[in-house]
Amino acid sequence: MAERTGPYDELREPQKRGQATEAILRSAFVVRDIPILVPAYDNEPYDLVVEVGGRFHRIQCKTAYRKSEGTVAFETVSTRKRGDGYDREDYDGRAEYFAVYDPVNDSCYLISVSDAATGKMEIRFREPKNGQRVGINWAEDYRLDEQLEELRQP
Template identity: 30%
Template sequence: MNSKQVGDVTEVRILARLIATGYSVAIPYGDNDPYDLLVDTGSSILKVQCKTGWVEGEVIRFKTASKTTCDGQVTMVDYGDKIDAFAVYCESENKYYWVPIDDAGAKSTYLRLAEPAIDHPSVNRASEYTFSSQLPSIGPE
């Protein structure tokens, strides 16, 4: 599959998982928004960017910037405050992760699979970002 097809499969898997968990989910029309899904928690609408994660050594990595081409120049643009979270699917682990934008890096994010040698606040443990541990509550505030 090409990278667009891989992204489409990831988006559909995340969409299905969110719906199965009880969320109402909308898909914006077209490909021009910085988010892939709008997730209704009952008390807010979250703008979510879907990403495909892959294993590199002892981490799951995913890109947190979008590659665009304008006049033949390739640039990387981060999502800044245009989204609320990244929903990540890692096929080799068959796991789903929810990473709030404030916990993500500007270009890439790494979720550590194994316990790190040192305990540091900038270390993101994959176990702390699973859907079951990070998805916002459904219901009124």
């Protein structure tokens, strides 16, 4: 884990971290023999398209960050700086999935845009101290391999 996450942690510029996340996620699909298409321009609401089960899926890549003990989170909206402030837009109808790289655990997740929380989504990888079980987005439910297996089903 430290082999990849150590250098990743040294990237301070958000754009470089985003580029590293995209590269890590692309390689995760490639090693699973999933064909990838990449838009020619950087202004699309998705970062890549994958073909799974004979269908194409638009993917928005996101970087998770430590939220609290046992959880990571990622933004489920696009934020663009405008002259008069910020513009936030969701991905509903503009992408089908978030591919999320979690540098805390060196893990990859695939989450349907329609299932994602609005604004920000937390993923829990460790049991909470209070024993809560309801309303939690468990990491194992979104692991890349399990989600790809579901997408391969007719």
